[in-house]
Amino acid sequence: MRVRFDDLGEWAGSALFSEYDPETETIAVNLHVLRRLRATHGARFATRFATCAVLHELHHVRVPGASEASAHTFAHAVCGDDPRIFEAALRGASR
Numbered sequence: 001m002r003v004r005f006d007d008l009g010e011w012a013g014s015a016l017f018s019e020y021d022p023e024t025e026t027i028a029v030n031l032h033v034l035r036r037l038r039a040t041h042g043a044r045f046a047t048r049f050a051t052c053a054v055l056h057e058l059h060h061v062r063v064p065g066a067s068e069a070s071a072h073t074f075a076h077a078v079c080g081d082d083p084r085i086f087e088a089a090l091r092g093a094s095r
């Protein structure tokens with residue numbers, strides 16, 4: 001299992017936070033989002049985002065077919081941050 005940072009672009013009109021590639025067993029975290037959150041909310045907040053994103057993808061890997069909601073719940077429970085705060089921060093930053 002590896003983690004890389006890359007510009008993942010958008011999905012369904014909003015920034016894609018992370019994705020998992022089973023072929024290379026790599027979790028990719030959106031570098032563009034990370035940089036934007038670091039600029040607007042500081043390095044610690046950006047690190048919390050990356051941690052949450054990795055946990056979210058790990059849940060998908062460990063529980064095949066897991067819903068988005070259950071991946072969010074898992075990440076929230078482990079890292080302590082509600083993933084929605086990152087979405088809200090990003091929306092605020094883009095205005």
Ligand SMILES: [Zn+2]
Pocket residue numbers: 056060067068071
């Ligand atoms: Zn997901």
